[in-house]
Amino acid sequence: MKRSDLKSLDLAALWRGLVRPDASGTDRVVPPTGFTAQLTLFSAAAMAFLAVFALALALATGRLAERWSTELAQTVTVRIAAPPDQIDDQTVAVMELLKTTPGIAEAKLLPDSEVEKLLEPWFGPDVPVDALPVPRLVEVTEAAQGFDADSLRLRLQGEAPGAVLDDHTRWREPLVSAATRLRVLGLVSLVLIAATAGAMITLAAKASLAANGQVIRVLRLIGARDITIATAFVRRFTRRAALGAGVGTLLGMFAVWLLPAADEAGAFLTGLGFQGWGWLWPVLIPPAAAAIGFAATRWASLKMLREVP
Known part of the structure; x- marks a missing residue:
């Protein structure tokens, strides 16, 4: 049976296979349970949980820097000794x-x-x-x-x-600079979390593809195209990533909600968490995890299917 050209394995075809219901049962090629399934679910959940806190840190420090730069800039103190x-x-x-x-x-x-x-x-x-x-x-x-x-x-x-004018510049600017750097650190953490999640999903997908090498050869002998085989892996791992990230995001939002407010925790804390419409930002984490799983599994499938004779 002639082997399909891997160039036909484009994003459009994979995406159609991802959102379309699996009528052929090809998804059964990918084991529904086992080490790779547990690794994908756990890594996606853990990375999403950490992403919620990194996002909360970035938003909270952004609010802090803005408050210090606006409120303190409009007030000065005269000290009379x-x-x-x-x-x-x-x-x-x-x-x-x-x-x-x-x-x-x-x-x-x-x-x-x-x-x-x-x-x-x-x-x-x-x-x-x-x-x-x-x-x-x-x-x-x-x-x-x-x-x-x-x-x-x-x-x-x-x-x-005996009067001295203090415009707060000497200590306000370092505080605003520190808050801004913390915000950048939170955003960099989000990037590193996404990269780590992609690496873990890639390893899990490669392990699953390698474990099913004999099955892939049999499917090719009976006429299955490489795009069909790859779509099965992409679909399964993308759904696992989205499910794990959804669970991790919910747990992370609940943990952030349990944190004390700024007025309850003390004057030196910034109120780490989300405010108002900011609670909608974590909702973007599961779709982002699904996109990362889609891209990582697609890359792993392309690479592994070229290597499997």
Whole structure:
């Protein structure tokens, strides 16, 4: 029986064979259970589970970088550290100066209760603010047009020598940079997870093809074309990849849902997880896994069928 030309094994034919119901029963060539089936299901489920967390990390750090770059960029702090007999006068002078500074929308002197909350992560609850030499803090909100920070520093130095303007640039930029790099790391992790899943599915498909080499020869003798044989493997492994990824995605989303929220976990956590429409992103993981399984099995089938005499 003449062997089919492998060039006819194109994507269109394979895709039609994948979505069309198997009326000939060729799928029975691929063992429904066994090591390769378990390997494909487990690897797809594990990679999908990890992909959910990588996606959650990328989205959460993206939100964090955006929040820090927008909110903190619009606020500055004036710290007043003066001798006890001068701190009240300098505080009044600073507040009057800020009211007359163009580009400042609001200036608010933080009460002791808010200063206590700021110090709580380092000193614990019930910080004795009155007994400690804690400077006065004034929170300044910029207007849309902004203000001249250098000019304000010179005015503060002249009218309130104990006042220091802190625009948060020194520590905001490294934090935003770190959050951005974490986001890139999450996206790179997604790429590595997809590559690993493809490699595992390829190995499983090659093992199944090698184990069924004698069956493939018999099918060719009775007239089966290589495209029919390859389609059976592609169909079975693509469905296994999609099923395993679906289970792993559901488990990953449930695990992310169980994580504590940012306000419950503490001020230094970003709220790792999905918000709003972001919960729809993991739904794309099973179709992506099916596409990876399709491409990996197709490549393995093309290679192995050329080698089988």
